[in-house]
Amino acid sequence: MASWKTGAVGVTAAVVAALGIVAPAQADPRVNGEIGYAYEYRYNGPRGFLGQPLTSEIRTPNSKGAYVAFQGGSIYWSPWTGAHELHGEIRNGWGRLGWEGGILGFPITDEGATSSGRGRWQDFEGGSMYWAPWSGAHMVRGDIQETYGNVMCSYDCGFGEDVLGFPISSETRTPNGRGAYNHFQWGSIYWSPATGAHPVYGAIRDAWAGQGWENGRLGFPVQEEHVWDEDYVVQQFEGGFIGFTPGYGAEIFYGRYLPQECC
Template sequence: MGEIVRKFSTVLVSAALLLGVASPAQADPRVGGEIGYAYDYSYGGSGGFLGNPTTGEVRTPNGKGAYVVFQGGSVYWSPWTGAHEVHGEIRNGYARTGWENGLLGFPVTDELTSDSRRAKFQRFEGGVVLWTPWTGAHEMHGAIRAAYNDFYTYGEGYDVAEAEDVLGFPTSDEIRTPDGRGAYNTFQWGSIYWSPGSGAHAVYGAIRDAWAGQGYENGRLGFPLEDEYVYEEGIVVQNFEGGLIAFDPFEGRAHVFPGEHLWD
């Protein structure tokens, strides 16, 4: 009888060892729920870029979600966005907007790399934050973000040039204009201005310089009504509320025509 008990005990121990070997790694006991799952299985746990948790799970002040702060960033969660990490300079840009209580809301992606490999970006409920080493991290949202995403023009040889190549990356968050009528983002080589009456349009190059000389949107020309386009004989035209600016590439100069418009 004793021999049978010993053999049975040996089988139980062996089974327990096998089960122990076969069991998946347990989630970090310091972080639970969907945040803990993402931390362990998406971000590498304590051995990943986030490092160790420095807080427990904290409910957001608006009661819509939760977050955990780690040595290398944070993971935010809400029922409709899931759990996503925010770290580095993009996290700092997110903080400037008021975290999840600001215009951006909760993150809906992790940090991503642009197709050109020039920038990092992250999407949020209310917009996007883009970062490059030379411009820093800045948000875009609403009509200005849409205008940037949809922007294109024809460059040399009639190749289509997109916003990243013509305007560059944002160098500011969205800024309200001094007169309170609209808003704008600045970029490396231009700006996008928006108002309810004019929509969002890019201004750059010699036309932007001439417009600046008129006082930007506070001058007699007001806000841009459209992006610039080639009119005739290579003349580049952009219409504004109070007139137009025409750039002559042969002269290398831009001319201001208050009260006049030429439509494509």
């Protein structure tokens, strides 16, 4: 990484020079290059939430990037992702998954607030971490993350926290080894290569769970729940469907299939 403090060749250094920006006198000599630039000009240096550096720049164990630890978090850098801060519970959750050597890889954004303002999120090479005070920090990735993002697209096209809430588990392999799932505050998303990722919630989810989740005769969901006829809501699974009405509750029909629309 080129150091903006020493004037070494680099795009960042050139931009700083062109703008006539002078590196602050209090810049810590242990923090340089792209990490140093981000620390001083994006995160406000030692005056910001990261505080003072605790280490010099350290090469990551996988040799793909570098990081510096600070009082209030870390900054991680790689040539293809750039430099991004991590702090708090999202950083801790990412660390439990193996840091940059784990399934999520390096951060590709800084931490930000969710659209509702009730929690926080951060994107990584391999997925995202979501955090709220009542749910903790959990990973969502791949097709499950795409479904989570699109589950309310007909209403808001935002991430599905208003329908499913925040994740309360990271993506987990199903006990039968055929797929994966995330549990959320108000439902779940289940995925398998054969069926794709589909949300399950409410009374239909309760009935499906009661017959053994994906290990029961119904297997994995193959579509989202939808209104089939007036107030009759149905959801198709591999081995049948579950129908729900407010008056009768949820009822399981094994080995039967319904068209997408009634009549």
